[in-house]
Amino acid sequence: MNTLYHYPLSPFSRKVRLCLAEKKIEVGLVEERYWEQGADFLRRNPAGKVPVLRMGGRLMSESMAICEYLDEVHPTPPLFPRDPEGRYEARRLVGWFDDKFYHEVTSKLIGERVYRKVMGTGYPDSANVKAGAKAIKYHLDYMAYLLDQRRWLAGNDMTMADFAAAAHLSCLDYTSDVDWHRHEVVKDWYAKIKSRPAFRSVLADEVPGFQPAAHYADLDF
Known part of the structure; x- marks a missing residue:
C-alpha cells in the first residue's frame, strides 16, 4: 500500500495528493504533525518537511520532485507538457506559487491564522495577516492576466501549474x-x-478547531 505522510492544510501535500488522485494512484493518508519533528518522521525525511511518499519500497520527499517522478512513471494523464517550452512554463508557474505565492500569501495567512494555533506558537501577527491580504490581490490579478490569454494557467491544457495554484488557493479558501x-x-x-x-478528498479535509468556509466544498460556489 502506498502511503503519503501529509498535513491537510499544507499546499505542498495537497499538490502531491492532487497529482496522485488525477493519475488514479491509490494511497493511504497519514496525517503528520511535522513541526513536532518526531524521530520516526525525521527518519523518513531528515529535512523534516511534508509531504513524504512511500511507494514501491522507497521514500520520496520534496513535492515537485515527487510530482515529476509520478508523471514520468505514470505518464497518463500527463501533467507536464511534452514540449520543452510548455514544460518550462509549467515548471516556472509551479515555482511561482510554491515560492513567491507561498512566502507572500500562504505563509502569512494560513501560517498566522491556523498554524500558530495548532503549533501553539502564540497569536496571529496582524502585520503579517495584512501583508498577506494585500499580496493575494496582486497574485489574483496575475492569474487573471494569464487566464485571459489561455484556457489554463500554463497554456491550453491543464498542468501541474494549475494543481500547484489550486493547492495554495484551496488552503486559503478553507479560511x-x-x-x-x-x-x-x-x-x-x-x-x-x-x-x-481528484479534488474530492481535499474538499473533505477538516482541521480540528477550524471550520471550513461555508462555500469551501460547494462545486458551484
Missing part, C-alpha cells in the same frame, strides 16, 4: 481568504478545477 469576486475568470478556473474527481 475564506480568497476574494472570488475580484476576477470572474479566476473564479471560473477554480470552479472548473475543484470539480475534478
